[in-house]
Amino acid sequence: MAGRRYWLVKSEPSAFSWADLLKSPHRTAEWDGVRNFQARNLLKNEMKVGDGVFFYHSSIPQPAIVGTAVVVREGYPDHTAWDPKSAHYDPKSTREKPVWYMVDIRAEAELPYPVTLETIKRTPGLEEMVLLHRSRLSVQPVTEAEWNIIVALGKKGA
């Protein structure tokens, strides 16, 4: 697909896991709760319908990319910011002037061999991944070359 871009989103499986995404209606979920401006800008402006998304499990013994997803709805206001009962409530965000945005993603394929952080660190061609250098960014860009290397590893193992 021309102009298709690639991304990586992180989630702690205890909060929302790959299995949770698979169980969601139409295997689709709102990627809500992102409260970081750089990540927000990517969600709001850069991620387009059809873009590829790696689903990464963080804060576990073996952090890893476990599946691929696709963007099915582009940036729109994150309504959880308006809900005082939500853990992601932010009174600075209003319906008139939303601060936080999200996209919808749909699960595409599970990687038969999850690509661990450890593998990423020692795989030639992945040295420059944002994951290794700005590890705290929860939505980050992935190059096409990186995407292809990781998809291949995920199919066949390292």
Place this chain on the structure above:
DNA sequence: GCCAACGTTGGC
């Protein structure tokens, strides 16, 4: 506008 304090993320 600087920068110290603070809070959160996330690997280990």
Place this chain on the structure above:
DNA sequence: GCCAACGTTGGC
């Protein structure tokens, strides 16, 4: 559970 990295806040 620790702590380094780093984004955000707020006093000045």
